[in-house]
Amino acid sequence: MKRVALLGATGSIGRQAIEIVEAHPQLELCAAASGSTPLDDVDAPLKQVGGDLADLLEGAQPDVVLNAVVGFAGVHATLWALEHGVDLALANKESLVAAGELALAARERGRGRILPVDSEHSALFQCLEGRGTEQIDTLVLTGSGGPFRGHTRAGLEDVTPEQALAHPTWRMGPKITVDSATLANKGLEVIEAHFLFGVEYERIEVAIQPTSIVHSLVRFRDGASLAHLGYPDMRVPISYALTYPERAATPLPPLDLTSLTLEFSPPDTDTFPMLALARAAGHEGGSAPCVYNAANEVAVAAFLERRLSFLAIADVVEAALEAADGAPARDLRDLVEADAAARGVAERGLQPA
Ligand SMILES: NC(=O)c1ccc[n+]([C@@H]2O[C@H](COP(=O)([O-])OP(=O)(O)OC[C@H]3O[C@@H](n4cnc5c(N)ncnc54)[C@H](OP(=O)(O)O)[C@@H]3O)[C@@H](O)[C@H]2O)c1
Numbered sequence: 001m002k003r004v005a006l007l008g009a010t011g012s013i014g015r016q017a018i019e020i021v022e023a024h025p026q027l028e029l030c031a032a033a034s035g036s037t038p039l040d041d042v043d044a045p046l047k048q049v050g051g052d053l054a055d056l057l058e059g060a061q062p063d064v065v066l067n068a069v070v071g072f073a074g075v076h077a078t079l080w081a082l083e084h085g086v087d088l089a090l091a092n093k094e095s096l097v098a099a100g101e102l103a104l105a106a107r108e109r110g111r112g113r114i115l116p117v118d119s120e121h122s123a124l125f126q127c128l129e130g131r132g133t134e135q136i137d138t139l140v141l142t143g144s145g146g147p148f149r150g151h152t153r154a155g156l157e158d159v160t161p162e163q164a165l166a167h168p169t170w171r172m173g174p175k176i177t178v179d180s181a182t183l184a185n186k187g188l189e190v191i192e193a194h195f196l197f198g199v200e201y202e203r204i205e206v207a208i209q210p211t212s213i214v215h216s217l218v219r220f221r222d223g224a225s226l227a228h229l230g231y232p233d234m235r236v237p238i239s240y241a242l243t244y245p246e247r248a249a250t251p252l253p254p255l256d257l258t259s260l261t262l263e264f265s266p267p268d269t270d271t272f273p274m275l276a277l278a279r280a281a282g283h284e285g286g287s288a289p290c291v292y293n294a295a296n297e298v299a300v301a302a303f304l305e306r307r308l309s310f311l312a313i314a315d316v317v318e319a320a321l322e323a324a325d326g327a328p329a330r331d332l333r334d335l336v337e338a339d340a341a342a343r344g345v346a347e348r349g350l351q352p353a
Pocket of ligand 1: 037067
């Protein structure tokens with residue numbers, strides 16, 4: 001039996017994870033957490049709404065933590081799992097982006113293992129099969145381009161939250177859906193890939209593949225490229241992370257090759273500056289990725305509340321990055337301070353939509 005602690009059990013990933021756990025006789029929920037939504041319909045011996053996730057994990061002693069919390073709030077659970085040598089099935093990319101250096105140090109000490117749930121990183125993980133970075137030429141993260149692919153900046157001036165939330169290929173929570181529309185999601189994923197696979201930013205590319213069938217690919221030094229294909233359905237990477245190294249059955253139909261359209265194009269970084277800002281934050285290092293993430297969380301929330309225009313999300317993040325000193329966080333306390341300071345700057349920078 002593998003005992004799973006599911007954090008973010010009421011969200012999009014959380015609900016799909018419950019489906020996977022219920023279908024697999026070797027998986028059982030030992031704990032479940034949400035931020036504020038009641039967990040009445042979740043069957044787990046330990047349940048927590050709000051409160052300290054590390055406390056819950058101490059009590060639950062899971063074999064695997066599925067961190068499906070949205071945003072920086074997931075950082076304590078990520079660090080707890082890595083520090084305690086517990087497998088971390090990681091959907092909560094924001095925690096690895098914000099706390100990358102601390103997370104790697106915690107993993108080194110605790111010998112915890114990160115099993116990526118983000119579909120692109122799950123794809124890369126599977127293509128790499130643990131091969132050393134010296135064998136890699138480039139990692140290519142694919143993205144659908146979001147609902148505004150092909151738009152110009154002028155065409156994005158008045159877009160509404162409803163339009164941004166209409167993702168063409170994935171059904172996800174609101175924050176990541178807006179991130180997909182701004183390409184901040186791809187920016188976060190570039191930083192996530194850097195920390196997960198130890199590959200420098202120059203060798204992490206982004207390609208737009210509108211039907212989300214190719215989930216990412218690795219170009220190797222011998223000229224071979226390995227890609228991961230499948231229908232866009234998060235139950236596959238969730239199942240893979242929870243049952244690794246097994247490939248358990250899922251209810252998905254086999255891929256019908258004759259129905260596929262596979263076209264690739266480069267991302268439009270002029271229209272969507274959040275990708276370039278993420279790369280800049282990644283290159284700067286230190287707490288810059290934490291600042292990028294914090295300011296983005298504030299700006300996305302303001303956009304969803306109609307207090308900020310879509311295009312101004314990037315302005316808020318850019319201003320927060322300029323205002324921050326980017327000093328590395330020595331510990332979690334430092335990091336929480338850097339996150340809070342960046343949120344303060346971003347809040348002050350909000351312009352009425
Ligand atoms: N959805 C996808 O397909 C997808 C794909 C790849 C990666 N991801 C990543 O997975 C994470 C979750 O995404 P999602 O789409 O599932 O988001 P979501 O639907 O908005 O769900 C977020 C979950 O986090 C919980 N939560 C928020 N703050 C919390 C806190 N302080 N303590 C405990 N739980 C808290 C929420 O609880 P409440 O219900 O109480 O608010 C909810 O259960 C994100 O990092 C996202 O980037 C998602």
